Amino acid sequence: MTSENRRTADEAVGTSAGALFELVRSARAVTRSELALATGLSRTAVAARLDALLALGLLTAGPQVTSTGGRPSESLRVAHDAGVVVAIAIGRSRHQIGVHDLLGGELGSVSAEHEVGSPAAALMPRIVAVARDLLAATASGRTVVGIGMSLPGSVDPEEVCSVGSPVLPGWDGVPLEPFLRELGTAPVWLGNDADALAHAEILGRPELRDALVLKASTGLGLGLVADGRILRGHRGAAGELGHCRVPEAAGRACRCGATGCLETVAGGWALVADHAERHPEAGLRHVRELVDLARRGDAEARGLIRDAGRHLGPSLAFGVNLLNPEAIVVGGDLVGAFDVLAGGIRETLFPAAGELATRDLRILPSVHRERAGLVGCAALALDHALAPHAIDLRVARR
Numbered sequence: 001m002t003s004e005n006r007r008t009a010d011e012a013v014g015t016s017a018g019a020l021f022e023l024v025r026s027a028r029a030v031t032r033s034e035l036a037l038a039t040g041l042s043r044t045a046v047a048a049r050l051d052a053l054l055a056l057g058l059l060t061a062g063p064q065v066t067s068t069g070g071r072p073s074e075s076l077r078v079a080h081d082a083g084v085v086v087a088i089a090i091g092r093s094r095h096q097i098g099v100h101d102l103l104g105g106e107l108g109s110v111s112a113e114h115e116v117g118s119p120a121a122a123l124m125p126r127i128v129a130v131a132r133d134l135l136a137a138t139a140s141g142r143t144v145v146g147i148g149m150s151l152p153g154s155v156d157p158e159e160v161c162s163v164g165s166p167v168l169p170g171w172d173g174v175p176l177e178p179f180l181r182e183l184g185t186a187p188v189w190l191g192n193d194a195d196a197l198a199h200a201e202i203l204g205r206p207e208l209r210d211a212l213v214l215k216a217s218t219g220l221g222l223g224l225v226a227d228g229r230i231l232r233g234h235r236g237a238a239g240e241l242g243h244c245r246v247p248e249a250a251g252r253a254c255r256c257g258a259t260g261c262l263e264t265v266a267g268g269w270a271l272v273a274d275h276a277e278r279h280p281e282a283g284l285r286h287v288r289e290l291v292d293l294a295r296r297g298d299a300e301a302r303g304l305i306r307d308a309g310r311h312l313g314p315s316l317a318f319g320v321n322l323l324n325p326e327a328i329v330v331g332g333d334l335v336g337a338f339d340v341l342a343g344g345i346r347e348t349l350f351p352a353a354g355e356l357a358t359r360d361l362r363i364l365p366s367v368h369r370e371r372a373g374l375v376g377c378a379a380l381a382l383d384h385a386l387a388p389h390a391i392d393l394r395v396a397r398r
């Protein structure tokens with residue numbers, strides 16, 4: 001982080017108990033003196049707020065750390081066992097359900113396939129039943145403080161429903177919260193899959209303040225992280241990268257109903273279709289199978305994935321010039337062939353983007369690799385349930 005960025009971030013720091021909790025949670029300040037320095041509060045005022053957080057069981061003592069003055073002092077950390085969140089990641093043909101502690105650590109998870117095109121009324125009760133069993137087996141009676149869920153495509157977080165998913169036919173406008181009420185009264189937060197991936201990255205790399213988080217799976221999506229915050233856009237459709245029209249896809253029909261979308265040349269579903277056309281005998285059905293082939297050294301699979309990267313580069317270059325991120329993070333099923341995909345992206349991104357915007361730009365695999373979708377849903381719930389205003393509310397109610 002540059003000194004200028006640091007100053008902007010510090011200016012945004014509040015002084016409530018919730019703000020202090022956020023500083024500890026993001027590891028930006030973990031000792032009493034660091035908290036006083038970051039907030040401008042007196043040590044007495046810091047102590048009063050920490051007492052409230054410790055009394056609620058939200059913080060606990062961490063290891064001794066040596067400060068810049070050389071004196072060891074006690075650090076604070078989030079009490080991982082002060083509650084749990086339920087994570088539900090729903091994809092085209094697979095769903096994952098997890099129970100996570102307050103640091104995002106997984107206590108248990110289940111992953112299962114479902115029939116493509118399953119309606120919400122059929123799939124949601126199955127998912128809720130599995131989540132209920134998983135909670136009984138792993139949560140040891142701890143309170144569920146939130147439920148984080150992701151769907152592919154655009155979502156309406158207020159109504160908790162899909163609003164534009166070419167992947168889940170029949171789901172648009174169907175309220176999902178009533179199904180989840182079987183799990184209790186914990187609030188539900190819905191994001192799209194690329195947002196969830198961005199939440200996972202922030203949880204795994206809190207130092208990353210500006211990033212483009214690419215979800216490269218069956219479909220394509222982009223999570224936009226600016227100054228540590230995820231941008232959703234006016235209608236929640238920010239980062240719908242896959243459905244940008246690009247010249248090399250001209251005339252190719254997309255699953256969204258349009259033609260010429262980037263997904264038709266770089267989305268996992270299109271790569272699988274290309275492979276099936278050339279090698280019908282291989283019977284490839286899912287992008288994970290294509291990634292497996294690439295990992296075993298199959299030249300054609302590697303070529304398809306590298307080409308997808310080459311197609312992605314120029315579109316990502318626009319994002320790089322607009323946001324000047326320090327990293328592009330790649331997640332989704334294609335992260336299994338990260339080196340091949342990133343190689344293709346590098347070839348076309350760097351020549352197309354500005355010199356200053358790419359000077360320190362890194363392309364990184366997602367911290368949580370194939371588990372990122374689930375961790376992202378947990379992080380989505382944690383980022384809301386543990387947000388400063390939510391913590392302040394708990395302190396006020398005490």
Ligand SMILES: [Zn+2]
Binds near residue numbers: 243254256257
């Ligand atoms: Zn499209």
